[in-house]
Amino acid sequence: MSHTIYKDLQDEKKDIKKTQILQALESEDLSATFDDALDNEMVLNMGPQHPATHGVLRLLLSLDGETVKKCVPELGYLHRGYEKLAEASTYHEFIPHTDRLDYLQPMANNVAYAQAVEKLIHLEIPERGKYIRTLIAELARIQSHLLAFGAMVMDIGALTPFLWAIREREKILDLYDLICGARFTTSYTRIGGVAQDITDQALKGTRKFIDEFSGYLQECRDLVERNKIFINRTEGIGYMSKEDIISYGITGPTLRAAGVESDVRRDNPYLVYDQLDFRIPTYPDSDCLARYYVRVEEMVESTKIVKQCLDKIPQGPYNAYSTKKVLPKKERIYTKMEELIHDFMIINFGPNPPKGESYSAVEASKGELGFYFISDGSGHPFRTKIRAPSFCNLQALPVMMKDCMIADTVVIIGGVDPVMGEADK
Amino acid sequence: MRAFFSYMTEQRLNTLKEKLSNYNLQYTDVNGTPSITIPNENLLDVCNVLKNDLQFDQCRDAVGVDRFTKKNRFEIIYNLYSIPFKERLFIRVEIDGKNPESQSLTSVWASTNWYEREAYDMVGIKFTGHPDLRRVYMPEDYEYFPLRKDFPLMGIEGSIPLPNK
Numbered sequence: 001m002s003h004t005i006y007k008d009l010q011d012e013k014k015d016i017k018k019t020q021i022l023q024a025l026e027s028e029d030l031s032a033t034f035d036d037a038l039d040n041e042m043v044l045n046m047g048p049q050h051p052a053t054h055g056v057l058r059l060l061l062s063l064d065g066e067t068v069k070k071c072v073p074e075l076g077y078l079h080r081g082y083e084k085l086a087e088a089s090t091y092h093e094f095i096p097h098t099d100r101l102d103y104l105q106p107m108a109n110n111v112a113y114a115q116a117v118e119k120l121i122h123l124e125i126p127e128r129g130k131y132i133r134t135l136i137a138e139l140a141r142i143q144s145h146l147l148a149f150g151a152m153v154m155d156i157g158a159l160t161p162f163l164w165a166i167r168e169r170e171k172i173l174d175l176y177d178l179i180c181g182a183r184f185t186t187s188y189t190r191i192g193g194v195a196q197d198i199t200d201q202a203l204k205g206t207r208k209f210i211d212e213f214s215g216y217l218q219e220c221r222d223l224v225e226r227n228k229i230f231i232n233r234t235e236g237i238g239y240m241s242k243e244d245i246i247s248y249g250i251t252g253p254t255l256r257a258a259g260v261e262s263d264v265r266r267d268n269p270y271l272v273y274d275q276l277d278f279r280i281p282t283y284p285d286s287d288c289l290a291r292y293y294v295r296v297e298e299m300v301e302s303t304k305i306v307k308q309c310l311d312k313i314p315q316g317p318y319n320a321y322s323t324k325k326v327l328p329k330k331e332r333i334y335t336k337m338e339e340l341i342h343d344f345m346i347i348n349f350g351p352n353p354p355k356g357e358s359y360s361a362v363e364a365s366k367g368e369l370g371f372y373f374i375s376d377g378s379g380h381p382f383r384t385k386i387r388a389p390s391f392c393n394l395q396a397l398p399v400m401m402k403d404c405m406i407a408d409t410v411v412i413i414g415g416v417d418p419v420m421g422e423a424d425k
Numbered sequence: 426m427r428a429f430f431s432y433m434t435e436q437r438l439n440t441l442k443e444k445l446s447n448y449n450l451q452y453t454d455v456n457g458t459p460s461i462t463i464p465n466e467n468l469l470d471v472c473n474v475l476k477n478d479l480q481f482d483q484c485r486d487a488v489g490v491d492r493f494t495k496k497n498r499f500e501i502i503y504n505l506y507s508i509p510f511k512e513r514l515f516i517r518v519e520i521d522g523k524n525p526e527s528q529s530l531t532s533v534w535a536s537t538n539w540y541e542r543e544a545y546d547m548v549g550i551k552f553t554g555h556p557d558l559r560r561v562y563m564p565e566d567y568e569y570f571p572l573r574k575d576f577p578l579m580g581i582e583g584s585i586p587l588p589n590k
Binding site for chain 2: 029062075076079083084085087088098118120151244246247248249250251262267268356357358359368371374383385387392394395424425
């Protein structure tokens with residue numbers, strides 16, 4: 001895949017005279033001494049199967065001793081061609097595929113996709129549906145940030161916080177089981193609402209989890225935040241200037257850790273975020289420690305949002321009423337003729353949107369997750385473009401890794417928190 | 426229907442039109458978000474004005490499209506965002522089908538580097554002045570462009586060598 005990079009790096013080296021180490025290796029004098037033992041550049045291939053690269057990310061590092069001189073990220077090991085698949089499936093058919101985009105927070109992807117289609121077909125969903133979506137999107141944020149927190153700390157060497165974070169994350173997966181019947185690949189949203197109403201039992205379980213979560217999160221934080229090793233390993237590591245961060249199109253916690261208060265939930269409110277009270281945490285340092293703090297504080301804010309949703313969630317319909325666009329309820333399909341016909345038409349031909357284009361984005365845990373649709377009036381999108389935050393954020397790695405130590409590369413990757421399912425599409 | 430996105434204010438849109446009045450641009454609307462079609466030869470000048478004078482400081486995405494029409498088969502749509510004004514703007518360039526080439530915007534927004542690589546990989550638009558135009562997802566020796574409309578969904582047999590059984 002990247003033979004040319006190797007060749008480039010090797011061509012550069014040809015010009016350099018044989019280093020002392022190479023000369024010593026070829027000579028028969030075993031007691032050779034060097035002026036500078038590190039006077040030797042080498043190319044290290046990190047990944048795609050590396051425990052600390054969060055999936056199949058491959059980095060080519062050009063090293064001078066232990067210092068990274070150049071970094072080239074290579075993608076495509078998880079490329080499944082989702083944009084091509086989307087062109088061949090109806091709008092409904094693509095919903096299960098969105099689970100596999102950012103597999104650490106499938107609910108948020110479901111919400112983003114359904115919202116984008118609704119914007120394309122001009123459909124407004126009822127209040128209860130909006131509250132359910134906000135609730136699950138925020139649970140997804142906690143779920144994703146918990147893993148980001150645990151994995152980043154584990155890459156530094158602390159195993160306990162990772163296990164504790166996974167324990168909490170497990171509870172969220174159990175809640176998903178109550179809400180939609182699946183723990184991992186949820187596919188919960190439908191165009192016009194959600195697949196089924198949220199039960200009182202699920203709401204009760206969510207409230208119990210949220211009440212306990214703040215305490216558990218604080219316990220996890222106490223383990224790391226006053227730890228000298230953790231602070232030394234993250235403070236000032238992976239620094240990237242604010243101008244660079246903006247120019248490289250970075251969004252999400254990495255952008256907010258550079259002191260830019262930019263969040264789709266606040267800037268262009270969707271769902272019910274304009275009726276909720278929450279803070280956008282920002283830090284000015286733009287290093288791995290700042291990114292850590294932004295994520296952790298976002299979890300605290302998310303618990304607040306979930307609490308408000310639980311208090312405010314209204315009774316009423318959870319699906320929009322639009323016979324030609326929204327799937328009818330199953331029990332009505334089996335008993336009523338009209339609903340059977342509509343279900344057949346929607347499943348086979350899709351909710352035909354008007355000709356045109358549309359873009360809609362949400363704030364996922366990694367940044368702005370958007371879908372650009374081009375519709376030709378048929379049931380299939382003519383073109384679907386997924387604006388995946390991880391793909392865009394990975395561009396920053398070469399800048400962040402310039403002149404860092406090789407042990408810091410895993411910390412920097414943990415700070416950016418990419419998910420390859422999303423970056424590779 | 427409530428807007429998912431805040432629209433660009435009338436006043437801002439007028440300033441934008443005024444600043445760009447020297448160029449032959451077409452203004453359209455993408456479901457509530459303004460969009461400008463820019464002729465290929467003015468692309469870099471217009472983008473510099475957009476970035477420096479109108480503060481569209483981020484390019485958040487680029488969409489390569491194969492329209493499959495006889496004239497101007499390809500199109501690339503850049504997704505611009507202004508952090509201080511919290512506004513979105515699409516700019517689009519229509520590209521001829523016979524020799525799909527467009528100017529690279531990497532000198533204006535650094536982020537377009539990978540977006541343009543992706544558009545090249547998937548749709549086959551070449552970007553002049555791009556520092557590192559390699560494929561992103563597909564193998565480097567791959568001959569086809571998968572998101573073109575004439576590429577079959579099932580793929581082309583033999584295009585990717587598989588390991589021997």
